[in-house]
Amino acid sequence: MKHLLTGAALAALITACSGAAKEEPKTASSEPVAAFNKDPYPSTYRAYPGVVTAITGATIFDGEGGRIDNGTVVMADGKVLAVGGADTAIPAGATRIDAAGKWVTPGIIDVHSHLGDYPSPGVEAHSDGNEITSPVRPEVWAEHSVWPQDPGFSRALANGGVTALQILPGSANLFGGRSVTLKNVPARTVQGMKFPGAPYGLKMACGENPKRVYGGRNQMPGTRMGNMAVNRQTWLKAQDYKRKVAKEPTTPRDLQMETLVGVLDGEILIHNHCYRADEMAQVMDMAKEFGYKVSTFHHAVEAYKIADMLRDNGVCGALWADWWGFKMEAYDAINENIPLMHKAGACTIVHSDDPNGIQRLNQEAAKAMGDGRRAGIDIAPETAWTWLSYNPAKALGIADKTGSLKAGKMADVVLWNGYPFSVYTRPERVWIDGALMYDANDPKRRPVSDFELGQPGEGDVK
Template identity: 65%
Template sequence: MSRAGKWMRAGLAGVGLMALAACSGTGAAPKSASAAKGKDAAPGRNLAYSHDPFPSTYRAYPGTATLVTNVTVYDGEGGRIERGSALFADGKIVEIGQQVAAPAGATVINGAGKWITPGIIDIHSHLGNGASPSVQATSDVNEGTDPVTADVWAEHGVWPQDPGFGRALANGGVTTLQILPGSANLFGGRSVVLKNVYARTVQGMKFPGAPYGLKMACGENPKRSYGSKGRKPSTRMGNVAVDRATWARAAKYKRQWDNYEDKGGDRPDRDIALDTLRGVLAGEIRVQNHCYRADEMAIVMDMAKEFGYRVTAFHHAVEAYKIADLLKANNTCAAVWADWYGFKMESYDGIGENLAILQKSGACGIIHSDDENGIQRLNQEVAKALASGRRAGIQVSDAEAWRWLSHGPATALGIADRTGSLKPGKMADVVLWNGDPLSVYTRPEKVWIDGALLYDALDPKRRPVSDFELGQPGQGDVK
């Protein structure tokens, strides 16, 4: 039988049928206020809300009312409940507590000896763009042809069949992730937030209504990428100079469009790259900035004030602990690793206590992966960061540390009102772990997204396999 035939049989037997249902929506978007007035829609506005030319068609998979009982609950916002229960139905969290009654017809799971948490959210991933197998044909992370490529959108390179998505779900309990362009460029392009579901198209994975992000980068990567080609930037001075010149053009572009929308007249020429930067200056697209050194992060925050935007999060940020007070004052998060350091000069001063110091200082700290393997063990990365902090005398509870995995990244992505914690009314993005989730021996037992069971370690029919892998030895063989 052909691989296509095997895919169809596997899909009809299990999750493939749900994937088709998930993509069935029209994805029609409401018109913007400008369009309603007969003018062209404002291109820099957050296209996810109004007139995105590539709208989300995501539809939640069908699920059943489920009650998990007798389980340890981390609610994602610092709360812990022993011998607790979690009820979710119709795709939403209904109730969390110790005395929760099962509605008629609900699936009841005894979670004795197990933990339940919100699904993990990875704010920094390249899955789909830097897909597996890792070969040139699947490498779509960096548009390394110009230091300013704000016109590119990560979603236009996402391959939904990347086996990494299923591995992140099954091995890591990851239910939502932000896909970013790479860091070769000062302005890398737009990011996209995805739900970690099976779909034929990237539109079928897009988190409905999630704000877009703008990937920026400072430091060694852009100056090395372009200085080696004998062009600007070749220094950190050049990095900032190109940044400022670009923001100056964006500010002028925004003034032109704002004036047109307010007063009419000649329609300005549209610039796809400046559309994105206009969205940033309007506060509707969030800046996600690759940056390692404390001094550079401080300069970037000053530059943001000059042009009237805010950096939502610095990514990697191995020296964030040096400026925790500045990050807190600027309401800027630091998305970091537990202990990666020393692989280049700007990462030399990384320390394992980084996250704990940020927490103690009241700054926003987040764990992230930037790696197709690391995304499968972010819970273990948090355990390492906790241990480093405790050895330094900084006490953070396990339940509070779960913020680094769910509520923190949800807040930075602008979706914390819908996911990131186990609160009534939020999306039922839930993981049942077969033990303490901060133990290296623990794995996800079940993962629900919008209340639908998408992974079950105890049921071979509920194990994600990319159709790219069907028919490969040991992967998705169909009898």
């Protein structure tokens, strides 16, 4: 969604999200559930080669709220080997980088992206993020639309320091399909980018989008109460299917139900597009009714109204700094949303939902810090970095692997050429699993997609 959409842009968006209702495809198969492979499209990701590297003299934000001045980060074998002060031991033969006057952070993780599903150039032939043929489409998987050659991936790496990201289906549907978490590396296939061991997500949506897309065709939902009714009826079917499979393992497979049962079993995480506080509260009650958990509410411009409820239910809020007013459910947003959520002790995340915004998430966090300061909520910069790395990792179920600079975790690291919350600062170097993937001082370390290489005059990341 864009900030303050023009009439023409809104009309185009509605057109993109609309389409004639069609007959439900057959999603069941004769293959018994007993033979069900839960990972039929496994990650083939392999880390790029790296060398033992020590970054010295930097100011370090460790991603979990810690700060080290004149610090050292050591990477080896794709992992963080050590993080500490100037006296940190450095292995013999390590490549040393003098980072005096610079900052080191964990790589940024964006929990809400459509890169690859709505790639650049933004033409209709590339519009693969919304399967709008029914309000209930949990059987579709975002990864089956991801185009690895999207130039947006390399822009997010080089301009934004983004090392991992979640690709979501769009928000036309109540149940939009499965998401996938990727490492931000060049690969020939989406499987070569898939974050190893990351759980799947299920994209859901409440509010205006589903009722606008479907309600005009004499098809539920056409109202917010219709949204909830279709949601509840769908979860009832999922519970029934789960009981049926437990009783009779030879039950034919159903791709819709497999995703929903994965949620009920705690294997697939809910990422719910939801703006209004009242609807978020209802969704949390619905989750309790049917025995699942919401990982994160995305956009959530009214999260500040129920920050304590989100905290108490262990639900994250993935938020913008100042987008508002582009539709009625975004009207009651305030710039203090992020700092108020943080002050309440809720899991707070800065996200993009935009191919340009993903390149400037550090600046979005900086705006939120400033808005908080003006409201009397002073948040230290090392604490604010949790919004960009550790909290997103928690929401995606990968915080044990990445999101902070701790020994044994993936060496997903950014060296910034200045204070990372400044609009003048850019990534100088970016490592993913200890491999140097971007170096602003080395044109050969500026990733360019195969698509760009095929275009006259293209190929140089500016």
